[in-house]
Amino acid sequence: MIVTVTPNPSVDRALDLECLAVGEVNRAHATHVHAGGKGINVSRALVAHGRPTRAVLPAGGPDGELLVRLLDDHGVPARAVPVAGETRSNITLVESTGVTTKVNAPGPALGPDDVAALLDAVAAELVGGARLVVGAGSLPAGTGADFFVRLAELAGRHGVPCALDTSGEPLARAVAAGGLDLVKPNDEELGALVGCDLVVVGDVVDAARRVVARGTRRVLVSLGVHGALLVDATSTWWAGGPPLVPASTVGAGDATLAGFLAAEGEEPARQLATAVAWGRAAVLLPGTAVPAPADIRTDDVRVAADPDPDLALKEL
Ligand SMILES: Nc1ncnc2c1ncn2[C@@H]1O[C@H](COP(=O)(O)OP(=O)(O)OP(=O)(O)O)[C@@H](O)[C@H]1O
Numbered sequence: 001m002i003v004t005v006t007p008n009p010s011v012d013r014a015l016d017l018e019c020l021a022v023g024e025v026n027r028a029h030a031t032h033v034h035a036g037g038k039g040i041n042v043s044r045a046l047v048a049h050g051r052p053t054r055a056v057l058p059a060g061g062p063d064g065e066l067l068v069r070l071l072d073d074h075g076v077p078a079r080a081v082p083v084a085g086e087t088r089s090n091i092t093l094v095e096s097t098g099v100t101t102k103v104n105a106p107g108p109a110l111g112p113d114d115v116a117a118l119l120d121a122v123a124a125e126l127v128g129g130a131r132l133v134v135g136a137g138s139l140p141a142g143t144g145a146d147f148f149v150r151l152a153e154l155a156g157r158h159g160v161p162c163a164l165d166t167s168g169e170p171l172a173r174a175v176a177a178g179g180l181d182l183v184k185p186n187d188e189e190l191g192a193l194v195g196c197d198l199v200v201v202g203d204v205v206d207a208a209r210r211v212v213a214r215g216t217r218r219v220l221v222s223l224g225v226h227g228a229l230l231v232d233a234t235s236t237w238w239a240g241g242p243p244l245v246p247a248s249t250v251g252a253g254d255a256t257l258a259g260f261l262a263a264e265g266e267e268p269a270r271q272l273a274t275a276v277a278w279g280r281a282a283v284l285l286p287g288t289a290v291p292a293p294a295d296i297r298t299d300d301v302r303v304a305a306d307p308d309p310d311l312a313l314k315e316l
């Protein structure tokens with residue numbers, strides 16, 4: 001069972017429109033409402049593939065109630081920790097070209113008791129025999145930038161590996177503390193972490209190896225339209241496929257991570273190919289919809305071991 005932890009979940013509201021005119025009244029032709037937040041999306045994608053998972057999250061206010069209802073509709077087993085603040089809504093505007101504009105709300109501040117209750121809820125799930133904990137997304141005010149360090153330590157005390165998909169200071173703190181099984185930044189987030197522009201494959205590999213050197217076993221770097229790289233202490237793999245015109249890119253990285261975790265145990269090239277196939281399937285779905293088995297195509301995913309370090313990412 002995979003336990004996901006989403007400290008700042010959201011109700012994701014996506015509006016599809018022809019072409020966004022900034023500063024004008026725009027009319028959407030479709031709306032989509034999904035339970036959102038990165039860990040929740042990982043759990044939703046796993047559930048869609050019949051994989052055991054539980055989502056741990058704080059929830060408060062009317063959107064918190066809606067979020068819990070949506071998770072129930074999606075069939076996602078969840079442990080929602082009641083908090084006083086109001087769960088946020090995040091807004092996505094998708095143009096017919098696939099260009100996506102996203103506005104994420106800050107989310108409710110959590111008090112020290114909320115944070116303690118959230119970690120207690122995770123601990124209760126770990127006792128039940130989890131095989132992995134995934135901490136994902138941004139941290140709301142009040143959690144402290146070391147929240148994911150505490151999560152990884154908690155997982156470690158229970159002998160459970162920990163994977164992270166976060167960015168900025170929370171990612172930097174967790175990587176510095178080490179002891180992680182996996183991190184899944186995109187190339188921009190990895191570049192910000194190491195303070196370098198990542199232009200060629202070798203830049204990504206060097207940056208990922210700096211993360212590995214601090215005590216993380218594997219780095220899965222998503223590259224948007226250019227696929228993904230998997231880097232461990234000794235080897236590198238790339239997987240990708242032809243560019244797609246997205247229905248919505250929101251949650252594609254989460255589907256990628258979910259696919260990677262679902263394929264755990266397979267050899268790394270196949271595991272990466274599965275991850276990329278799930279991510280590609282997600283971009284063809286509206287809003288924050290997650291792919292089901294019928295959406296996944298592996299025939300157009302190519303995999304390469306030890307890709308040329310001098311190759312520009314934009315040429316992958
Ligand atoms: N336009 C596209 N065409 C083909 N594949 C795409 C496209 N955009 C994304 N993907 C696939 O989705 C995966 C994840 O995308 P991306 O790197 O943008 O994730 P992310 O930045 O973590 O996204 P999010 O935070 O919204 O989940 C990529 O590795 C790639 O396989």
Ligand SMILES: O=P(O)(O)OC[C@@]1(O)O[C@H](CO)[C@@H](O)[C@@H]1O
Binds near residue numbers: 090104137250253254
């Ligand atoms: O504000 P954060 O926590 O960084 O990201 C939240 C979010 O953008 O991530 C998911 C897509 O990955 C969405 O479901 C959600 O709205």
